[in-house]
Amino acid sequence: MKRAQNDVEELSYLQKMTYNYVNEFCQLSLEDSLKFRNELIEKFEIPIEIATQIVDLRDLPSIIEELDIFFTKSSIRLSDEQKQQLLELILSYKEKITEEE
Numbered sequence: 001m002k003r004a005q006n007d008v009e010e011l012s013y014l015q016k017m018t019y020n021y022v023n024e025f026c027q028l029s030l031e032d033s034l035k036f037r038n039e040l041i042e043k044f045e046i047p048i049e050i051a052t053q054i055v056d057l058r059d060l061p062s063i064i065e066e067l068d069i070f071f072t073k074s075s076i077r078l079s080d081e082q083k084q085q086l087l088e089l090i091l092s093y094k095e096k097i098t099e100e101e
Contacts, residue, residue: 027058027097028055028093028097032096033055036055036089036093037054037055040054040089043085043089044082044085044086045076047074047076050070050071050074050076053070054070054090060090060091060093060094061087062091062094064084064087067083067086067087067090068083
């Protein structure tokens with residue numbers, strides 16, 4: 001812990017700001033975030049930009065209507081079944097966040 005604190009103290013101003021932002025707003029670990037993003041891309045063929053936006057949310061979507069917002073300006077069209085599967089995946093990560101708190 002002390003080493004991690006020393007590492008943070010050695011960061012530049014911009015690096016410290018980024019570090020603080022990540023610790024304040026990112027709900028998932030780096031490993032879980034990357035895994036989640038990759039699942040969104042591979043299982044649902046979601047562009048990396050949209051997948052990253054979903055993963056970066058402080059409060060992940062809980063209903064399909066909240067998911068639809070991400071696809072309004074996209075050429076991606078998911079069937080109702082795909083939307084339900086996507087929501088189930090998101091909710092599984094949302095549960096993981098709740099367990100870690």
